[in-house]
Amino acid sequence: MSTTTGPRVQRFSGAIAGVGSTSGVRVVVGAWHTSPLGAFADAMVATAGGRRLLLAPSRAVAEFVASTYTFDEVRVEPFAADVAADGWRVRSDSLELTLDVGGRTALGAALRLVPRGLAGSPAFSTLTDPVARLLLRGVRTRGSAGHGRREYYGALDHHAVVRARGSLDGVDLGDLAPVDPEPGFGFSSTPVRPSVTRVVSTVVLPA
Template sequence: MGSRWIFDGHIAGIGTSSGLRTVVGVWQDSPFGSFADVMLQQPSGHRLLLAPTQEAADFIASTYRFDEVQVLHVSAALDAQQLTVDAGPLAIRAGVGARTLLGSALRAVPRRLAVHPRWLGAVSPLAALTAPGARTFGTAGNGRLEYYGLSDLHHVTSAVVTWQGADAGTLSPILPPVTFGFSSVPPRPSLARVRTMVLEGRP
């Protein structure tokens, strides 16, 4: 068995009418402690990582694909009704709404099974059908394998997003899909409870 990195927390996917698309990771537990990061794709396709430490930035950038990496202060606060993110040139105030039908189905799966690599490898094709662009298993950078174990999913119902001090537009689908790795987030803005596992070698 090779090296294993586990990240436990939430991922939010938020799109705007200007074409700015963001994927926010709020990690309560990780190899780098509790932290937040933002993967951002501009309308031009330019992919940017905003990370709070060089150590976290190096690992994320070696697992996903970016055109630019910035290490700066990233803070995120999440509760049952709101996600707030401040990350240098980016600010997000998003409303968290009701659990989705898929979220209700995910909660029916025992969490120990829902995050197991064999289960995630088996259900990955189904995930792509229920949430176009999303996968639960695939290959990442540097020959690594990656698994996304979802256990809950809520709609994001509103968002005020500013980029470099300017309004990025109204809340919109994450289209086209982001291209940081093998998987995008669901097209409809959402907040997922997730356990991400990155492996070198076999699980």
């Protein structure tokens, strides 16, 4: 799949893991195997007090993501995500996170029925947005986090996360919990149920 479909359209293919914790910290990790910035992983973290952090592997990634979403602090640091079907292992200077991934959900089974080319298109994301808002609290498949950019999420698959453990700035995160309240990074939230979603994200830049 092409990483760009025009000078103003940027496409990212990969997976997003969203989890909450009993400490109140909520983490959304993106593992992108195809993007205009190359392959990379990053994390958006909301603390128990509501502070929003971006952990990015490079200044270029930090600038792009921070121009698409909203954060209180941006940290550029070495960042790695080892992604497998049964689990993720995430490491950076600030964050350590290990996720055990379970089976495909009913939503994932339904998503798998949609042809990939259709599911990843902005037009289809526009059609599915009312359904997503109705069925998944806080989730939208199109919208804007501000900064003059619009984004479309095309979901391709969905698996439950069944266990999480790790630390933020050396402080233990506790046990797995729902992603609640919404982290507030942008127009859409990860599902409340801890999960991994395979997605195509299309960002339209302002003219």
